[in-house]
Amino acid sequence: MIVRGFALCALLFLPVTAGFAQPKSNAIEARLQRVEDELAIRRVLVDYAAFLDGRDFARYAALFTTDGEWSNATASHKGQAAIRQMLEGTLGKPGAPNRANFHIISNPQVDLDGDHATATSRYLFVMRAPDGRPQPSLAGIYKDELVRQAGQWKIRRRVADDIMPTADEWTKIIATQAPKP
């Protein structure tokens, strides 16, 4: 009798799920996909800073598409190889220990459109002051175009917009200091 009852429940359950749950399930899946996409893109934004500060140039370059572009007010580098070369030219050997500076990434805003997305985030570049204190030194906005390739979100184009100080001012400052990103 109990077995028959469970079997009946199972039979009754099928029409309920087939009739009502399927469309809702699809809607939930779509919403969940958007959230997963946003989380994955936010991870890209954080990985960018972590790989840069950790001098992991290979993984940094791999965040971009093969034809990805990094640019700011003074330079543009297109393709993973060129982006990696930019880092090596500016920061030296990959994997070198770095206790001199780091990036804080904040205020991520992600807008999704299927397999494409745009994002903006704030960066605050903090340097070690002569007395060892963390000194906020450069602030700006990253403006990104991203694309999903083989299930992975990649940066197709990143524009680093230095705001405080301006790109010109920053160029003069770093000309008097040790190399930095």
Added chain:
Amino acid sequence: MDEDYRDAGAQAMMQRLLAIALSLVLAMPAAAQRNETVDRAAIHALLVAYGSTLDARDFEGFGRLFGKNGVYAAGGGTEATGAAAGQMMRKIFSANTLGFREPNFHLFFNEVVTFVGPDRARATSMSLYMVPDEKNRPMAALMARYEDELVRTDDRWTFARRAVRSLIPAPAAPPSPQQP
């Protein structure tokens, strides 16, 4: 014989109702959990929009974050409701009594969101207000904590109440009753 059929029919009906109830109960937690992730993303966007609208001096957009009845308690007893919050901030930024240089911006961190119902949530978060120093380097001029009550109306999350607590500079201590 008829009674047997009636009993069997009633039993089948009961089992059907139980099965439907069971299926609904089983379906709810997963749906609720997945909705929460969507809501968390929407609330994060709201908290960031607070800063991006102010930083862009988009005071109408800022006011819309408070819906019709949301209260913005900016500290020091200053409050505004709904769109008036934007008008209040337009005046505050225009007056610039602290003499902040531009451009300046909000930097947010330590965001914690808890849900108190399907359409209600609370949040706390903190910010640094970054302004250029005399060399145009970013300098943290203010630090604040936000205490939020959030509400979903017409599928949109807005502030039902946002209270700003100044941390740095610390608010002036109330006069001690021991002192004259």
